[in-house]
Amino acid sequence: MTQTAGAPSRSVLRDTSFLRLWSGTTASGLATWALPFVLGLAVLDRSLSAAGLGLVLATRTAGFLVAVPVGGVLADRHSRRKVVWWSGLAATVGSPLIALGLGRSLALMAVAAAVVGAGQGACRPAFQALTAEVVDEPRRQQANAAQTFAVRVTTLVAPALTALAATVVDTGALMLATGVLWLLAAVVPPWTTTHAPSPARTRARFVTEFADGVREARRHPWLLAGLGALTAVIATGYSATGVLLPLVSRDRYDTEAVLAAALTAYTAGALAGALIVARWRPRAQGWVALAGLACYGFAPLSLLLPVHPAVVVAAYVLAGVGIELFNVPWFTATQREVAPDKLARVSSLDFLLSYGLAPVGLALIAPALDAFGAPAVLGACALVCFLAPAAAALVPSSRRFSVREP
Structure with a gap:
């Protein structure tokens, strides 16, 4: 939980709650990055066409764009941690469905990619708000730097690791691995009780609540x-x-x-x-x-x-x-x-x-x-x-x- 205002400041990297949050956001970032790379490997082994790749990535983007404002409203209306939980589970379910459709059903892959994109989009604003709950204000800049550092390390080393893994397992298995990462993103972050929306807000219309934002x-x-x-x-x-x-x-x-x-x-x-x-x-x-x-x-x-x-x-x-x-x-x-x-x-x-x-x-x-x-x-x-x-x-x-x- 967040420290009180008068508590002595200590490194955010020694805070168990933040490290759990950091692990969850890192897992979600790695899964987000990995999907297009793995799909690219599927094109190379001819289990997916270039046109199919474009369609799957487009539906993922569409799911992301639709879910971002919805996730923002839900994360302010309900527990931010619950939004992370459900969005991570949605992406967890969608990932193996993409693998199931690979080489069999492009339509299934497209729909599943939209679900993954929706999970990705819904969790982004929830993670941002959850950071403010878990970390006290004096340490948030350090916390945000640690999170973005993890994202950059991922983009630097993950291509080589994924390519190496592709020599051992097929692209379907790599797709399943992204589902495991989304499961970690859903499960690992800490549960908080800081954010307690008023009952009146839960009865407001979605458009009204987003307009308030x-x-x-x-x-x-x-x-x-x-x-x-x-x-x-x-x-x-x-x-x-x-x-x-x-x-x-x-x-x-x-x-x-x-x-x-x-x-x-x-x-x-x-x-x-x-x-x-x-x-x-x-x-x-x-x-x-x-x-x-x-x-x-x-x-x-x-x-x-x-x-x-x-x-x-x-x-x-x-x-x-x-x-x-x-x-x-x-x-x-x-x-x-x-x-x-x-x-x-x-x-x-x-x-x-x-x-x-x-x-x-x-x-x-x-x-x-x-x-x-x-x-x-x-x-x-x-x-x-x-x-x-x-x-x-x-x-x-x-x-x-x-x-x-x-």
């Missing part, structure tokens, strides 16, 4: 400004580099090594950023966070210019450091500033707009490339990545990510 977000101008900047960076910078980095690596440098090195550099930079921000608390934390977010603009900028491959790698390191300088204070400030009984709904709005709109950016990149060419697209995306956080920093409360006076 939107109104709560509007009470925090820094949050709306930062969310707008984050959405712009993800929809442009992430999308452009995701599509164009492989092309630039192939066409300009004539090697896949630049692609691999840049992606690894981004993850390594994010790991370094998480370590830095775990302890660093600058006075103008919001401005530092937005400056970190703007650093992602160096990634498309490095692809635009005919530079040495080392410059591309360095740009991705800087982007990785910057994104965690933003993410960790952003999550921490949201947990601190937003009304506790509306935290999950505000978090769901965050995920829905920032990461939910990413597929829209990806869908628009190809037409934009055909219409304007790669240099114009990369230049425009770099400009958006630099200007959107700068515009957000102009909002007075963005300096500290707080509407309260210093």
Whole structure:
């Protein structure tokens, strides 16, 4: 349970309740990452077509987008821990059904993937709100840094581990393993009694409750400004580099090594950023966070210019450091500033707009490339990545990510 305000602070890594929460969120993150990779292995062994892969991933995304706002409302209406429990169980059930449909029924795989996506989407805002219950405010930045560090380590080492496992077991077994991870995400986190919704809230309509969360977000101008900047960076910078980095690596440098090195550099930079921000608390934390977010603009900028491959790698390191300088204070400030009984709904709005709109950016990149060419697209995306956080920093409360006076 959370320490009282007067209790002496100790490292969050020595807190059993947090370690259980950390283990659960790490398991869910690993399962989330693993599914598309395992499905990609299924394409390689011809048990799934490329079109089938696209369909399954699309239905998972659809399930995620539908469930995020629902999960936010339910996590504020009921126990956050129960929402984690049921969403984790839903993904646990859906995972073996994907394996069952592999090579037999694409329709079953698509429906099961939607269920997994729904479990993933519902648990995200619940985990964010549960962190605020389990960890006291002075240690939340360290807790959020530890969680994001685990995610980055997973993305760095998991591909090799999964590929190694694929030499021993088939893709169906790997799919079942993701179900085990979701089961751990459902079972391992601690149960809390901090959040006790009023009976009146449980009788409100879903749309009304979600609208209450939107109104709560509007009470925090820094949050709306930062969310707008984050959405712009993800929809442009992430999308452009995701599509164009492989092309630039192939066409300009004539090697896949630049692609691999840049992606690894981004993850390594994010790991370094998480370590830095775990302890660093600058006075103008919001401005530092937005400056970190703007650093992602160096990634498309490095692809635009005919530079040495080392410059591309360095740009991705800087982007990785910057994104965690933003993410960790952003999550921490949201947990601190937003009304506790509306935290999950505000978090769901965050995920829905920032990461939910990413597929829209990806869908628009190809037409934009055909219409304007790669240099114009990369230049425009770099400009958006630099200007959107700068515009957000102009909002007075963005300096500290707080509407309260210093």
